[in-house]
Amino acid sequence: DSGVTQTPKHLITATGQRVTLRCSPRSGDLSVYWYQQSLDQGLQFLIQYYNGEERAKGNILERFSAQQFPDLHSELNLSSLELGDSALYFCASSVGEGHTQYFGPGTRLTVL
Amino acid sequence: QQPVQSPQAVILREGEDAVINCSSSKALYSVHWYRQKHGEAPVFLMILLKGGEQKGHDKISASFNEKKQQSSLYLTASQLSYSGTYFCGTVNYGGSQGNLIFGKGTKLSVKP
Numbered sequence: 001d002s003g004v005t006q007t008p009k010h011l012i013t014a015t016g017q018r019v020t021l022r023c024s025p026r027s028g029d030l031s032v033y034w035y036q037q038s039l040d041q042g043l044q045f046l047i048q049y050y051n052g053e054e055r056a057k058g059n060i061l062e063r064f065s066a067q068q069f070p071d072l073h074s075e076l077n078l079s080s081l082e083l084g085d086s087a088l089y090f091c092a093s094s095v096g097e098g099h100t101q102y103f104g105p106g107t108r109l110t111v112l
Numbered sequence: 113q114q115p116v117q118s119p120q121a122v123i124l125r126e127g128e129d130a131v132i133n134c135s136s137s138k139a140l141y142s143v144h145w146y147r148q149k150h151g152e153a154p155v156f157l158m159i160l161l162k163g164g165e166q167k168g169h170d171k172i173s174a175s176f177n178e179k180k181q182q183s184s185l186y187l188t189a190s191q192l193s194y195s196g197t198y199f200c201g202t203v204n205y206g207g208s209q210g211n212l213i214f215g216k217g218t219k220l221s222v223k224p
Contacts, residue, residue, distance in 0.1 A: 105153050
């Protein structure tokens, strides 16, 4: 158990819908990272927050957005969902930038 | 910019050794190694921060050759529990330290 929690564990929804994935970092960690993992794409970095501020952006679609709240938990919002958005979404946290990232158990999103 | 891992897959018998390589076309600041079992979160193995650095944990060790822009993960006397997909994640000089770019992974299967 890494200490990072993610909810929900599984999510099944339809195309065109909007969902929110939630992540609580390890106690004391200020950085939160979001990754998407699909079979053919591997682990793709989406976005990073540090103490509430966006710090780095990867291959995140405009339909996706995220934020980190004052209590340091983070949410990833996915809208206008497409079949291709089906994937495992991982959140990771670290004490600071460049430090070891610890991954949560992931949310498996299925878009039908 | 994505690091290249080799081999893509390897099958071992218990007790055999393996080497997994991770190469980048850009200068590397750090290399992070993770192991992921099917359907689970990636688990941190080790981080290498300096060129020439070598680290070891139990029978798993790694080296970082800054000049060659590559890192290698060494698994000796493999155990069944070593099975999984190994990912290297790299941070490039000049890039955001929060932006960890993962290779496509090396699938390791250890047979009895």
